[in-house]
Amino acid sequence: MTSFRVDVLTEDDWRRLRDIRLAALKDDPRAFLATHDTEAAFGEGRWRHQFVRGEWNVMVADGARIRDVGLVGVTREPGAPSQECYLEYLWVARGFRRHGVASMLLRAVIDRLRYSGVHTVWLYVLDGNAPAMRLYQSFGFQSTNERLPLPQNPERTEERMRLRL
Numbered sequence: 486m487t488s489f490r491v492d493v494l495t496e497d498d499w500r501r502l503r504d505i506r507l508a509a510l511k512d513d514p515r516a517f518l519a520t521h522d523t524e525a526a527f528g529e530g531r532w533r534h535q536f537v538r539g540e541w542n543v544m545v546a547d548g549a550r551i552r553d554v555g556l557v558g559v560t561r562e563p564g565a566p567s568q569e570c571y572l573e574y575l576w577v578a579r580g581f582r583r584h585g586v587a588s589m590l591l592r593a594v595i596d597r598l599r600y601s602g603v604h605t606v607w608l609y610v611l612d613g614n615a616p617a618m619r620l621y622q623s624f625g626f627q628s629t630n631e632r633l634p635l636p637q638n639p640e641r642t643e644e645r646m647r648l649r650l
Contacts, residue, residue: 487546487547488546488547489544489545489546489547489554489586489589490544490545490547491542491543491544491545491589491590491593491594492542492543492545493540493541493542493543494536494540494541494542494543495536496533496536498541499529499532499533499535499536500532501543501553502532502535502536502541502556503524503527503532504553505543505553505556505576506524506556506574507521507524507525508578509556509574509576510524512576512578512579513576515611516576516611516614517574517576518635518636518637518643535558538558538560538561539558539559539560539561539570539571540558540559541556541557541558541559542556542557542558542559542590542593542594543555543556544556544577544581544586544589544590546581546586552578553578554577554578554580554581554586555575555576555577555578555581555586555587555590556574556575556576557572557573557574557575557576557590557591557594558571558572558573558574559571559572559594559598560573567602568602568603568604568605569603569604569605569606569607570598570603570605570606570607571606571607571608571609572591572594572606572607572608573608573609575587575590575591575608575617577590587620588620588623591620591624592624595624595648595650598650599650603650604649604650605647605648605649605650606626606647606648606650607645607646607647607648608621608626608645608646609633609643609644609645609646610643610644610646611635611641611642611643611644612632612641612642612643612644613641618644621646621648624648625648625649626646626647626648627646627647627648628644628645628646629644629645629646629647631644631645632644632645633645
């Protein structure tokens with residue numbers, strides 16, 4: 486039997502963030518804008534800097550063994566109002582997909598954001614990522630009809646979505 490909990494990492498957990506992020510990039514190289522090789526080269530300072538940008542939420546599965554099986558970041562753009570934030574880097578380990586883990590992780594994070602006074606949550610989803618689009622829409626995210634070309638591959642785009650809490 487597996488139970489789940491969400492841990493909010495601290496800056497001292499930078500190695501854990503690194504390991505989860507590198508696992509995600511290795512597992513799903515086309516799902517993110519970054520690459521495994523680029524982020525594998527980051528040093529401790531660069532990983533610690535990720536905590537300046539925001540908080541990192543990890544879904545932990547506690548069953549036969551404890552393991553980190555999901556990740557989502559809550560970040561803020563420089564100068565953005567405190568009532569707005571972005572979700573980024575959502576990832577769930579392959580063996581835990583299609584079992585509600587992403588929904589549990591998002592629900593926990595969105596509920597905490599709502600309780601903390603956040604009014605608007607933004608995110609970008611890569612065009613063609615239908616499972617992610619369905620997940621976000623099930624939470625009430627709506628398209629803003631804004632699409633951005635990817636810097637390293639302008640033929641691909643990502644769509645901006647918004648959730649009003």
